[in-house]
Amino acid sequence: MNDFKRGDGVSSVQDEVNSREPGSGPLYDVLPSWCPEQLAVHSDAYAATDAHQEEAGYEAEPGVCDTAFGWKSLGQELRPNDVTTDLTTFQHGNRALASKEMRKSQDRGMAHSEESRLANLLRRVSREDDRDRRLATLKQLREFISHGESKVTMVKQLDTTLSTLNDILNESSKLLWELRQEAAACVGLLCTVLSYEAERIFKWLFLKFNSSSRDEVKLLYLVAAQRALEAAGERKAFSHIMQLVMSNLQSILENVDTPELLCQSVKCILQVARCYPHVFSTNFRDTVDILVGWHIDHTQRQALTQQVSGQFISY
Missing domain, CATH: 1.25.10.10 (Leucine-rich Repeat Variant)
Structure with missing residues (x-):
C-alpha cells in the first residue's frame, strides 16, 4: 500500500482494495482499466487534499498522470495572455x-x-x-x-x-x-x-x-x-x-x-x-x-x- 500515492481520484480504488479478502489475488486485478500501473494524481486544484495527506504520513509528489493525461493546473488553464x-x-x-x-x-x-x-x-x-x-x-x-x-x-x-x-x-x-x-x-x-x-x-x-x-x-x-x-x-x-x-x-x-x-x-x-x-x-x-x-x-x-x-x- 505504501507504493501508491493517494489522492481523491483513487479513494474508490483504495476502498475496494481494503474490502478484498486476504489472499484473494494480486492487487492490480482490482485496478480499473482507465488507470495506469503507477497511479498518481497531483494538481494545484487539489492542494488542500495533498496537505492533509502529508499530515497523515503520505507523500504528495508529482505523478505520472499529470503528464500522461495532459491535465493542467487551474492557473495553467486560465492564462491571461491566451x-x-x-x-x-x-x-x-x-x-x-x-x-x-x-x-x-x-x-x-x-x-x-x-x-x-x-x-x-x-x-x-x-x-x-x-x-x-x-x-x-x-x-x-x-x-x-x-x-x-x-x-x-x-x-x-x-x-x-x-x-x-x-x-x-x-x-x-x-x-x-x-x-x-x-x-x-x-x-x-x-x-x-x-x-x-x-x-x-x-x-x-x-x-x-x-x-x-x-x-x-x-x-x-x-x-x-x-x-x-x-x-x-x-x-x-x-x-x-x-x-x-x-x-x-x-x-x-x-x-x-x-x-x-x-x-x-x-x-x-x-x-x-x-x-x-x-x-x-x-x-x-x-x-x-x-x-x-x-x-x-x-x-x-x-x-x-x-x-x-x-x-x-x-x-
Whole structure:
C-alpha cells in the first residue's frame, strides 16, 4: 500500500482494495482499466487534499498522470495572455466583417444610384416635350454610356434602353432629325462599350432594319452600325462576330434601292475592310460587282456616280 500515492481520484480504488479478502489475488486485478500501473494524481486544484495527506504520513509528489493525461493546473488553464490573444483576434475579425459589410452596402447603394440615374434619363428623353431639352437629355445619356463605369447597370436595362432609343429613331417629325441621329449614335456607342453584348445588339439592329418600311429609319440603323464599327476601330473588339456583321451588310448592299442606303451601307463595309480585311476579302468580289452596277447606271445622279468612284478607290 505504501507504493501508491493517494489522492481523491483513487479513494474508490483504495476502498475496494481494503474490502478484498486476504489472499484473494494480486492487487492490480482490482485496478480499473482507465488507470495506469503507477497511479498518481497531483494538481494545484487539489492542494488542500495533498496537505492533509502529508499530515497523515503520505507523500504528495508529482505523478505520472499529470503528464500522461495532459491535465493542467487551474492557473495553467486560465492564462491571461491566451485570453487576451483570443479576444484581440475576435475583435479584429469583427472589424474585418464590419468593413466588408460596409463595402457591400456602399456598392449596393452606388449600383442603385446608377440604375436610378439611367432610368431617369430614359424617362425624361421619352416624356419631354421640348425638343432642345430632349436633345440635351439624350446627350447626357450618351455621356453616361460613354463613361462605361456602370456596365452592369446598362446590361440590366439594355432592353429598356434599346426600346427607348428605337422609339426615337422611328419618330416621324423631320424637326427631330438631329435628335434621331443622336439616338443612333447612342445605339452604336452602347454596342461598343458593351462589347460582350455586341452580337446581341448587332442582331437587334439588322432585325429592325429588315422589318422597317421607312428608308430614313433604315438609314439611321446603318448609321448606328457605322458608329459602332468606328468606335471599336483597331481594337478588334468585334472579331468574334465580324463575319456575321459582314454577311448582313453584304445582304443589305445587294437589296438597297436608294442612293442614300447604298452609300451608308458602303461606309459600313469600308470600315470592316479597314479593320478586318481578312473578313472582307471573302466578300470583295461581290461588293465590287454591285458597285460597278450602280456606277454604270446612267439613270443615277452624277453625284452618286462620283461617290461610288471614290469608294472604288478606297477599296
